[in-house]
Amino acid sequence: MRRLPAAPEAGSGPRLRKGEVEVPATIRDVAKAAGVSVTTVSRALNGYPDVAEDTRQRVVKVATQLHYRPNIVARSLVTRHTQTIGFLVSEISRARIWHYFMLQVLYGIQDRLGEYGYDLILLNTNPTRQREIPYFDFCLGRQLDGAIVFNLRTDDPYVQQLTASPLPTVVVDIPLVGTQVSYVRSDNVYGARLAVEHLVALGHRRIGLVNGHAQAQVSHERLQGYRQALEEVGLPFAPELVYEADFTPEGGRKGARALLERSPRPTALFFASDLMALGALRYLQEQGIAVPQEVAVVGFDDIELAELVSPGLTTVRQRRYEMGVTAVDLLMDMVAQGHSAPAGRTLPPELVVRETT
Amino acid sequence: MRRLPAAPEAGSGPRLRKGEVEVPATIRDVAKAAGVSVTTVSRALNGYPDVAEDTRQRVVKVATQLHYRPNIVARSLVTRHTQTIGFLVSEISRARIWHYFMLQVLYGIQDRLGEYGYDLILLNTNPTRQREIPYFDFCLGRQLDGAIVFNLRTDDPYVQQLTASPLPTVVVDIPLVGTQVSYVRSDNVYGARLAVEHLVALGHRRIGLVNGHAQAQVSHERLQGYRQALEEVGLPFAPELVYEADFTPEGGRKGARALLERSPRPTALFFASDLMALGALRYLQEQGIAVPQEVAVVGFDDIELAELVSPGLTTVRQRRYEMGVTAVDLLMDMVAQGHSAPAGRTLPPELVVRETT
DNA sequence: CTGTTAGCGCCTTCAC
């Protein structure tokens, strides 16, 4: 199985080649070549103070010559931490649609994690495996130091397990708390209010909502914000003006069609995702319905395309990159500092007015 | 440093709690509880045939009770493979723009890797670190079984190192070969020809090209295809009709503006990425230039938005998901089968005609 | 069929 049979000749010198394959130098090789013990090499390379300066220099030099790289796996076995964080994206393969949003969060995570010297592992999970194996067993088996969970549905079994997680975890979008669990999300209620208030200020009185599916936490929150804003200005809440879609362009299209059949016809449509708004925009154009003259449109997220289409999409910007960064900060507070879970963080979204309103 | 001091009491039973923290059961705990040796546990759980059926059952049962999960790190240390592949995206944090394209490739990778039981680790690298550390040192240190390299510029130092890589590696977009290196890419020459031939068939004679930057391998190939197609139909190659941009919407915008100032003005524009085409489309709309009546536009990639904008973007589709899947297949051929690098794979793109031509 | 014996490469008390 192993690529290399144990080398019989434990000769001295940089045992660099064995047949065709390069054998990486171990700490022992360095020790031998530098004429010190492995202990000293370990200390010298890991920056402990109790090593004579000239010894350290010699060790470093030899290590460089030998192209020595500490074996992270071996180190992890003894230190019991891997400098690795798991990124668990529920249904990553099917819910592709989410990922315009996700990507930016991922950048934030990746950038910040880099600063801490951690790497990110994309856990390969799927609904079946997910049903069988507690989420943290994935992580525990791999000795991960923590995890970030993304795109969890509220009815996912993991939600239950999460609060009692023994592993430092940050959940995106769902406000879960536990001694080892924290969260980061946008203030979706506020964001939705921003959108609706903007529409109301523009004179709209019948405002439709095309929402995400009910298993997404954010859908509830955005609906709530929508209702709040309406109530605030004394507008009635009309259930027939709410359409439950699924965040996809196709869903947005259907939602637009359905809502525009109501009478009196709404003069504005608020979508719980930009992708839906974009799908609807396309539909409206096909139907020859003028935006924003006949129907105003507001999206949610502010994905890059929002400003690339014409007319440019008015939308509620989520601080996606910052969500990633914040997730890591919260996580590192638990992992590195060993604190128990800090309070979750709720980031304020902001309205970006373009040409669809 | 370690979270748990060595437990002094090595009592029997499922030593499940120590203070607040749950201590995962080890193979030794299972062995003890099942009344067998650790070897037997290992064999039973790993499906070796030389274990009595009732012994196996007992072991499995005990393991389940104890919530035993093998420590992957420990296993990796001895087996010398980690069931983990590195994904190295050059400049992931700054070249954000690439990633509409990347994401779909990533899905392909992730899905296929899951079938093989592997996970993917996102290597955190940056230009600085990249200049200092040979690419495979990242991987070797973490004992990765292989790597997939994405978005490499032709002038990146890694390109040199790659051919001699001791680690199974698949490069996306750059046709590198070595005993342990293979590649996957689209047939960019052919793709560009498809685009230009389509335009020519539509009667266009002056066709501009807004290309990517010169450090991208694909730019050269697409330029080549552009020239080939021109030559084929006896059209002259006019250097002033080629603009070197950078794959971004902003670059596409600039390219469109520059090229449309040439006289006689080109009647068609071919962009080396959809993102550039989209940026240009936006510009053309602002300028009141009718697409496709006054200027026809063709993109490259077929990212999801291409069909979401209106007019829908005519473009050259790359099989992005399939590129990911293929990359993994090539890689696994080296990693699991232990073959030396199989020939690289070049996937045929296809023309998708929408409304901009 | 099962157990004993050695490590994998590294870090870490504990002596010197």
Added chain:
DNA sequence: GTGAAGGCGCTAACAG
């Protein structure tokens, strides 16, 4: 300041 010894949790010969 440095080294010797032990062990992290697991797999893999090699005996029985």
